[in-house]
Amino acid sequence: MATLHTRASARLMMAPAVILLLAWMIVPLGMTLYFSLLRYNLLMPGMESFTGLGNYVYFLTDPAFGTALANTLLLVGGVLAITVIGGTGLALLLDQPFFGRGIVRLLVIAPFFVMPTVSALVWKTMLMHPVNGLFAWIARSLGFAPVDWFADLPLLSIILIVAWQWLPFATLILLTALQSLDEEQKEAAEMDGAGAVSRFVYIVLPHLARAMTVVVLIETIFLLSVFAEILVTTNGGPGVQTTTITYLVYMQALLQFDVGGASAGGIVAVVLANIVAIFLIRLIGKNLDR
Amino acid sequence: MARAASARRRIAFTIIGWAVGFLVFFPILWTVLTSFKSEGTAIAIPPQFLFFDWTAENYATVQSRSNYLRHMTNSIVISLGSTLLGLLIAIPAAWAMAFSPTRRTKDVLMWMLSTKMLPAVGVLVPIYLLFRDFGLLDSRAGLTAVLTMINLPIIVWMLYTYFREIPADILEAARMDGASLGKEIVYVLAPMAVPGIASTLLLNVILAWNEAFWTLNLSTSQAAPLTAFIAAYSSPEGLFWAKLSAASTLAIAPILVLGWFAQRQLVRGLTFGAVK
Amino acid sequence: MGSIVLDNVSKTFGDAVVIPAIDLDIADGEFVVFVGPSGCGKSTLLRLIAGLEDVSGGRILIDGEDMTETPPARRRLAMVFQSYALYPHMSVRGNIAFPLKMAGLASDVVERKVADAARILNLTDYLDRKPRQLSGGQRQRVAIGRAIVRDPVAFLFDEPLSNLDAALRVAMRLEISELHQQLKRTMIYVTHDQVEAMTMADKIVVLNAGRVEQVGSPLELYRNPKNLFVAGFIGSPRMNFLSGEAARKLGAATIGIRPEHLALSTSDGLWEGKVGVAEHLGSDTYLHLTIDGVGPLTARMSGEFAARPGETLRIAPEAGKIHRFDDKGMALS
Incomplete structure (x- = not known):
């Protein structure tokens, strides 16, 4: 197959995709890098000047940065914990035979297909509203004081919304992995005298480990960029209680028009994402060698 | 395992399964129900679940007041356009x-994947400025171009995993059988590749439809797709729950149906073939 | 019309030399089998002939014509792949007709040729099925049918039977041999199974690490293996090799004796051995013996031969059937 003719045409066929992606990566990233070294605000055109690492110093020493980094980690960590644990439970449940399993699976994966702005608004208003929301009504019916979600627990509220959106993804991947588990392995373990719990711990869990890693890494990539959910619910507030790195950069860029500062923040975000990406790429690369 | 025990087990799991499924799906169900209520019923306490005066007036209002159709069209044009453009570039x-x-090859694939991991905020500023300077802000063309680039790595990867499953033997056999490159594509490759291409198309339309970073930041009104349009409900109109629900239902219903068809491909597409 | 000549053909992938340089003449109508362990380059050699790989050096002549640079479709060769490579979306009819359609034949000619091929291969009742609805043997026949209709100058087979179960393999082996007698076309057949090579070939080419170890008729290879590799590869059970004192006595570094050329008795013989395991195949009995100071040995006896494990027997090699090899593994005459 690998004749000279096909190899030459192969290069030609790959060219558009490679060139476009290369341009997409290098041009804006190069510009970001360049801007990050400038004092550059859109509100003060013509005042650009070189400032070295000044923007980075400013961005990294801004007290909001520490909060934003903590918020980002809490958001990513919280959503990961909920989706991986919940997803494992749901996957185990959906792996059991029961009536209407196919329909239940459709119900469970549905939230993934809801656009982020819709799910954030629906949760914010109709479910979490402190007066008219369904949660408030349930709390009052049970004799508790209703929670004012976005005033008292803003970050947790966002974590819950995002976790609801990503729960289906974790479930679906873990379920796929679960179904690829060799039935004979479980039977062999049963013959060896392993009970249901030991079978889960010694056979199922190790088998799921790889899929869980994939879930964690891919979700992390997407969760680092969570944006719409914050924009339509809290706008990063109250104060900076729900401001993440992504949102902080957005505010600096499009609300304060501080191109230099936002660019420095962007580069910081790139570095953070790359730390995760390296692990993910290695994992997928290993899979490619199969 | 004893028969009776497994039957009881099955019933137990049926109850638990449906209960959990209902809970997870509830916010969507609630949105759909609310979209048929009057504004007064929508915020009523205690909430009305099924026995209220069903009305379709919200759907009419949403369209007449906010030019809903234009945003729907924007969503369709942008998501379908970016996906088709992406396929055009990615298939070869x-x-x-x-x-x-x-x-x-492996390095190229890995590198493409790494561009997908570039956080959007890392390039927000230059893309915004470039769009401003080239007059692409709030334009369908601009959004289509950005979403094409965003999803191109996923499209290439998905297609690659599908194409790789077509045995090379078969293409060689076609060549031995005297098929030219053109005929090889038309008679042998295309029929075997179409299911994979269709799945890729489906998943990427979904991803593009729901994309909510670039669409929110690069569009305001004219080219705003549904993601951005719905976001506008976060401010004062947020109190019109029934209308918000109607708009939301319209925005998610088509993609929910597509998504249910695409559930198998979702795993493969979003894990870059790492889990099948 | 179907003669194939390899003239100094070599193949390298980057720095890896897969086939150093091979000369080979294949006469028209000959059934040639390339046999060797996996990774010996036999499939690569076949693909070079097919044109699916570019040669790194040398020339390939088909029917006297230099076809080294000719694309596969124009070499007038047909190939049957290991995986059969049937087009999954086409019916049996569509699969067999495909090469004819590519050649632009009129549809009535196509129809007739497909019907002929189907009749020869007993596929007439299955013409409208899809490949996935067929059994392994039927798929194999469709792949052969697709090759036959093109009326090629030579057929290339790439381990075509390796995906079939044992019984079917024997049946298909016979069918391919019969097909060869019927069509009288050149056939090149690649396999790692020396039984297939012995039973089907007019000429066997034994390959090892890209080199031709020996070329000859099955019996030639069986009787006069040129070296240790061929001696060990051809024949089942494998030839016994003995070295050390037993070999030195006969002026060789290694001597080889086939299991079927050993006589066992309680009275006389060159060596004395203890019976380990006896495998009863019905028609034959394979005895695994251990000779003190010499090593293990396998003997092939008649099916009725009775021996108890642990029993001591005398072993006599048949006169004139001992193969002698020098310290480089080459046969001594």
């Missing part, structure tokens, strides 16, 4: 990588 590339791999 994925084909070449799947059928005449070189030592560098």
Whole structure:
């Protein structure tokens, strides 16, 4: 197959995709890098000047940065914990035979297909509203004081919304992995005298480990960029209680028009994402060698 | 395992399964129900679940007041356009990588993947400025171009994993049988590749439809797709729950149906073939 | 019309030399089998002939014509792949007709040729099925049918039977041999199974690490293996090799004796051995013996031969059937 003719045409066929992606990566990233070294605000055109690492110093020493980094980690960590644990439970449940399993699976994966702005608004208003929301009504019916979600627990509220959106993804991947588990392995373990719990711990869990890693890494990539959910619910507030790195950069860029500062923040975000990406790429690369 | 025990087990799991499924799905169900209520019923306490005066007036209002159709059209044009454009660029590339791999193919694939991991905020500023300078802000063309680039790595990867499953033997057999490159594509490759291409199309339309970083930041009104349009409900109109629900239902219903068809491909597409 | 000549053909992938340089003459109508362990380059050699790989050096002549640079479709060769490579979306009819359609034949000619091929291969009742609805043997026949209709100058087979179960393999082996007698076309057949090679070939080419170890008729290879590799590869059970004192006595570094050329008795013989395991195949009995100071040995006896494990027997090699090899593994005459 690998004749000279096909190899030459192969290069030609790959060219558009490679060139476009290369341009997409290098041009804006190069510009970001360049801007990050400038004092550059859109509100003060013509005042650009070189400032070295000044923007980075400013961005990294801004007290909001520490909060934003903590918020980002809490958001990513919280959503990961909920989706991986919940997803494992749901996957185990959906792996059991029961009536209407196919329909239940459709119900469970549905939230993934809801656009982020819709799910954030629906949760914010109709479910979490402190007066008219369904949660408030349930709390009052049970004799508790209703929670004012976005005033008292803003970050947790966002974590819950995002976790609801990503729960289906974790479930679906873990379920796929679960179904690829060799039935004979479980039977062999049963013959060896392993009970249901030991079978889960010694056979199922190790088998799921790889899929869980994939879930964690891919979700992390997407969760680092969570944006719409914050924009339509809290706008990063109250104060900076729900401001993440992504949102902080957005505010600096499009609300304060501080191109230099936002660019420095962007580069910081790139570095953070790359730390995760390296692990993910290695994992997928290993899979490619199969 | 005893028969009676397994039957009881089955019933127990049926109850638990449906209960959990209902809970997870509830916010969507609630949105759909609310969209048929009057504004007064929508915020009523205690909430009305099924026995209220069903009305379709919200759907009419949403369209007449906010030019809903234009945003719907924007969503369709942008998501379908970016996906088709992406396929056009990705099909030859994925084909070449799947059928005449070189030592560098793996590196190229990995590099493409790494561009997907570039956080959007990292390039927000320059893209925004470039769009401003080239007059692409709030334009369908601009959003289509950005979403094409955003999803191109996923499209290449998905197609690559599908194409790689087509045995090279069969293409060689076609060549031995005297098929020219053109005929090889029309008679042999295309019929075997179409299911994979269709799945890729489906998943990427979904992803593009729901994309909510670039669409929110690069569009305001004219080219705003549904993601941005719905976001506008976060401010004062947020109190019109029934209308918000109607708009939301319209925005998610088509993609929910597509998504249910695409559930198998979702795993493969979003894990880059790492889980099948 | 179907003669194939390899003239100094070599193949390298980057720095890896897969086939150093091979000369080979294949006469018209000959059934040639390339046999060797996996990774010996036999499939690569076949693909070079097919044109699916570019040669790194040398020339390939088909029917006297230099076809080294000719694309596969124009070499007038047909190939049957290991995986059969049937087009999954086409019916049996569509699969067999495909090469004819590519050649632009009129549809009535196509129809007739497909019907002929189907009749020869007992596929008439299955013409409208899809490949996935067929059994392994039927798929194999469709792949052969697709090759036959093109009326090629030579057929290339790439391990075509390796995906079939044992019984079917024997049946298909016979069918391919019969097909060869019927069509009288050149056939090149690649396999790692020396039984297939012995039973089907007019000429066997034994390959090892890209080199031709020996070329000859099955019996030639069986009787006069040129070296240790061929001696060990051809024949089942494998030839016994003995070295050390037993070999030195006969002026060789290694001597080889086939299991079927050993006589066992309680009275006389060159060596004395202890019976380990006896495998009863019905028609034959394979005895695994251990000779003190010499090593293990396998003997092939008639099916009725009775021996108890642990029993001591005398072993006599048949006169004139001992193969002698020098310290480089080459046969001594």
